[in-house]
Amino acid sequence: MLVLSRQRDESIMIGDTxxxxxxDIRGDKVRLGINAPSEIPVHRxxxxxxxxxxxMxxxxxxxxxxxxxxKFTDVARTNGQQNAPEGPGHA
Incomplete structure (x- = not known):
């Protein structure tokens, strides 16, 4: 594990993005701001x-x-056939 010391308003980079x-730092709590691409999930x-x-x-x-x-797929298949258009040119 890499351990870094930072002060308020200082940042670290992980990769390029x-x-x-x-x-903020208050007592024993540190608030972090994380800026990451939307395709990278960030969670506590x-x-x-x-x-x-x-x-799981x-x-x-x-x-x-x-x-x-x-049973459900059979019903869906049957309903789809009953509701299908009867030929070309139907709207």
Whole structure:
């Protein structure tokens, strides 16, 4: 782990596109400003861990949860055929 000392309004660069700035220091709390491209997610660690737990929970699919999927796709297919235009030139 790289450990740096910074004062208020000083920044560090991560790569070419991420800037972390010390915005405020109050007692034992430091406020950081993080400027990063929108395609790079930035989360507090506890939020990131909660997202990871939820993703893991969602990825564990119970086979019982999928037993009726065929019924829905059959209904969708049937409804699509019933509502399909009957030939060229229909609006």
């Amino acid at each position: 991420i800037v972390v700035t010390i915005v 660690q506890e939020v990131y861990e909660a997202i990871q737990r939820e993703n 929970r969602a990825s564990r699919l119970d086979p019982a949860d999928t037993q009726d999927i065929g």
